[in-house]
Amino acid sequence: MEIKSMRFKANAEASLANVVLQGNLKNAKGKFVTKRAEAIKEIDDFEGTRDAAAAIRNKVIDNLDLWLERFETRAQETGATVLWAKDGAEVCRLVTEIARKHGVTKVTKSKSMLSEEAGLNQALEAAGIQPVETDLGEYILQVDNNEPPSHIIAPAVHKSLDDVADLFHKVHGTPRKTEIPALTREAREVLRGHFLSAEMGLSGGNFLVAETGSVALVTNEGNGRMVTTMPKVHVVITGIEKVIPTLEDLSTLMRLLPRSATGQSISNYFSILTGVKKPEEHDGPEHLYFVLVDSGRADVVGGEFHEMLRCIRCGACMNHCPVYQTIGGHAYGWVYPGPMGSVLTPLYAGIENSIDLPHAATLCNQCGVVCPVKIPLPDLLRKLREKQTDAGLRPLTERIGLRVWAWVAQRPALYGLGARVGARYLKWLAGEDKSIRLLPTAPEWTRGRDFPAPQGKTFRELYAARQNSAKGSA
Amino acid sequence: MANKRVGLFVTCLVDLMRPRIGFAALKLLEGAGCEVIVPDTQTCCGQPAWNSGDKGGAEALAKKAIAEFEGFDYIVVPSGSCGDHIRTEYQGMFADEPSWRDRATAMAARTYELTDFLATVLKVDSVPGDYEGTVTYHDSCSGLRSMGIKQQPRALLAKMKGVELKEMNGCEECCGFGGTFSVKFGEVSAAIAERKCDFIHASGAPTVVGGDLGCLLNIEGKLRRMGDDSTRVLHVAEVLAGDA
Numbered sequence: 080m081e082i083k084s085m086r087f088k089a090n091a092e093a094s095l096a097n098v099v100l101q102g103n104l105k106n107a108k109g110k111f112v113t114k115r116a117e118a119i120k121e122i123d124d125f126e127g128t129r130d131a132a133a134a135i136r137n138k139v140i141d142n143l144d145l146w147l148e149r150f151e152t153r154a155q156e157t158g159a160t161v162l163w164a165k166d167g168a169e170v171c172r173l174v175t176e177i178a179r180k181h182g183v184t185k186v187t188k189s190k191s192m193l194s195e196e197a198g199l200n201q202a203l204e205a206a207g208i209q210p211v212e213t214d215l216g217e218y219i220l221q222v223d224n225n226e227p228p229s230h231i232i233a234p235a236v237h238k239s240l241d242d243v244a245d246l247f248h249k250v251h252g253t254p255r256k257t258e259i260p261a262l263t264r265e266a267r268e269v270l271r272g273h274f275l276s277a278e279m280g281l282s283g284g285n286f287l288v289a290e291t292g293s294v295a296l297v298t299n300e301g302n303g304r305m306v307t308t309m310p311k312v313h314v315v316i317t318g319i320e321k322v323i324p325t326l327e328d329l330s331t332l333m334r335l336l337p338r339s340a341t342g343q344s345i346s347n348y349f350s351i352l353t354g355v356k357k358p359e360e361h362d363g364p365e366h367l368y369f370v371l372v373d374s375g376r377a378d379v380v381g382g383e384f385h386e387m388l389r390c391i392r393c394g395a396c397m398n399h400c401p402v403y404q405t406i407g408g409h410a411y412g413w414v415y416p417g418p419m420g421s422v423l424t425p426l427y428a429g430i431e432n433s434i435d436l437p438h439a440a441t442l443c444n445q446c447g448v449v450c451p452v453k454i455p456l457p458d459l460l461r462k463l464r465e466k467q468t469d470a471g472l473r474p475l476t477e478r479i480g481l482r483v484w485a486w487v488a489q490r491p492a493l494y495g496l497g498a499r500v501g502a503r504y505l506k507w508l509a510g511e512d513k514s515i516r517l518l519p520t521a522p523e524w525t526r527g528r529d530f531p532a533p534q535g536k537t538f539r540e541l542y543a544a545r546q547n548s549a550k551g552s553a
Numbered sequence: 554m555a556n557k558r559v560g561l562f563v564t565c566l567v568d569l570m571r572p573r574i575g576f577a578a579l580k581l582l583e584g585a586g587c588e589v590i591v592p593d594t595q596t597c598c599g600q601p602a603w604n605s606g607d608k609g610g611a612e613a614l615a616k617k618a619i620a621e622f623e624g625f626d627y628i629v630v631p632s633g634s635c636g637d638h639i640r641t642e643y644q645g646m647f648a649d650e651p652s653w654r655d656r657a658t659a660m661a662a663r664t665y666e667l668t669d670f671l672a673t674v675l676k677v678d679s680v681p682g683d684y685e686g687t688v689t690y691h692d693s694c695s696g697l698r699s700m701g702i703k704q705q706p707r708a709l710l711a712k713m714k715g716v717e718l719k720e721m722n723g724c725e726e727c728c729g730f731g732g733t734f735s736v737k738f739g740e741v742s743a744a745i746a747e748r749k750c751d752f753i754h755a756s757g758a759p760t761v762v763g764g765d766l767g768c769l770l771n772i773e774g775k776l777r778r779m780g781d782d783s784t785r786v787l788h789v790a791e792v793l794a795g796d797a
């Protein structure tokens with residue numbers, strides 16, 4: 080997917096100015112937050128479960144090669160083919176080759192963020208193969224000129240009912256419907272034909288289970304089952320970090336994933352798919368492929384950002400992020416928005432292509448406290464900022480400004496003088512209003528709010544005066 | 554409880570913008586029987602440098618603060634954000650300098666946010682001030698999520714007869730300040746602040762109280778820009794000291 084993260088600030092400001100989007104964000108806000116808060120109460124030892132989940136993920140990441148080999152062996156024993164892709168281009172090439180090999184002209188897709196990373200739909204189209212998104216949100220976006228998703232589990236969350244009503248009326252050529260069940264029915268009717276005619280189904284994978292060679296899929300619409308069982312070929316595309324050791328581990332992680340994501344105790348559909356269709360079985364693919372993708376993940380193993388690989392893609396961090404809630408997902412400019420994206424985008428798509436993202440957070444740590452696998456997202460964002468500074472990637476004025484400020488702050492006399500001058504200047508600037516409308520030294524602050532006036536003298540000078548007068552009177 | 558030697562870290566924002574918060578903290582601590590000293594060479598804890606990726610600047614300022622505040626029984630900070638920076642970040646900066654790491658660890662163990670110190674360590678029975686009116690409380694992020702500051706300020710406010718606390722929805726949500734975030738992404742920061750101001754207005758309280766000046770400046774600035782000239786924005790120390 081094309082990366083537009085360098086335009087974060089402009090994108091964010093455009094989001095703020097978009098009245099329709101702001102209305103939609105306001106409507107969506109809080110639903111996942113409230114439902115998650117209720118759902119986690121069902122777990123007796125939520126903190127302990129988070130610790131256990133983090134430990135499972137750490138165990139895998141610490142020996143990723145070992146667990147991947149184990150998965151590969153088991154998956155092959157079940158009749159699956161395991162392929163490895165080092166980047167998005169290789170994903171596109173491998174999937175196109177599989178499609179050609181089996182004479183595929185149409186592919187139904189269940190949600191896969193990795194296919195977004197790889198830009199797979201465009202590659203399939205270029206090869207004359209029709210990709211059809213079957214997750215309702217993804218379908219809405221695909222028929223709206225291939226708009227990118229704005230959320231990892233609710234891709235069309237930025238759209239309103241009215242938006243979808245207009246869109247379906249336009250692209251389906253049907254009378255405009257305004258009830259959600261009617262719109263959903265309309266999409267189902269369109270998709271039914273595709274489910275029946277596609278020769279290949281393509282899905283992501285929430286987890287790969289090493290002990291059984293299975294893929295676990297968490298979905299809510301049933302489309303995942305159609306995609307993975309009806310066509311003769313099923314291709315699973317997922318990141319190499321998604322492997323976990325056992326089914327027991329899967330059950331631990333599944334206690335957290337749906338609750339953290341949508342606030343459901345369990346998703347409507349939860350599938351553990353193992354191997355190809357056996358002779359005595361009625362459903363399932365004749366051919367099963369796993370395309371396991373690196374795309375920057377292996378480089379993160381063992382480094383200072385390795386904790387990010389624990390991520391199970393629930394989206395709780397973005398649901399709870401004040402910045403995400405305010406600007407929506409598109410502003411982040413790549414596949415993964417919110418705090419998760421502000422770490423993943425620099426790691427996978429280049430730190431130099433996403434200068435603003437690690438800074439696009441107040442470090443409020445709401446993401447850190449809701450993360451089901453305890454990823455210290457604010458710490459990782461801060462480390463990325465440090466890397467940017469060390470590499471000279473931040474604007475020169477900022478770097479010099481910080482240097483000068485830190486140099487002065489180490490010299491109390493000079494700092495005190497600066498503070499005294501500053502306090503008086505700001506007080507003068509505020510005048511009678513006691514509120515500064517335009518701050519020349521930091522105009523960015525006063526774009527959206529005033530800057531309150533200071534008292535006019537610094538604490539240190541007032542305290543020194545008080546100490547002196549105490550001495551004088553003693 | 555008498556004669557605890559407390560070093561007061563007033564913070565750079567209080568020094569520049571609201572000295573009366575520093576004096577209120579002083580009054581509260583002295584009123585509780587502490588011997589309070591304010592090292593006069595203090596400037597900033599270094600958090601802006603640390604959060605901006607300037608490790609060198611952050612380390613230099615951390616060493617300066619560590620040296621200035623050695624020898625006190627406690628270090629008290631009228632800010633959850635600066636307090637948290639000293640308590641959780643200083644130690645990690647000096648992985649390769651064991652002597653500084655040990656000094657940082659020792660400082661961390663003795664550092665408290667003001668309301669936490671008054672309520673948890675000193676266990677004060679009463680506070681010097683009084684305040685007549687309804688207030689709502691904004692929980693600042695670092696204080697709340699990293700230092701566990703939630704009940705302490707409320708327990709202290711409850712000791713004042715005239716104060717009625719009316720909780721707002723979203724009291725734990727970020728106000729959008731975020732230090733340098735507020736000047737890097739001013740419009741986004743102000744938009745987040747607007748939501749906080751809406752929560753404050755919906756509470757009906759004419760006064761909002763908090764424990765971090767950064768958040769308070771952000772909230773006050775947004776309220777004024779929204780045309781609200783009446784809602785008072787106060788630091789909890791001012792209220793407790795009777796200086797509001």
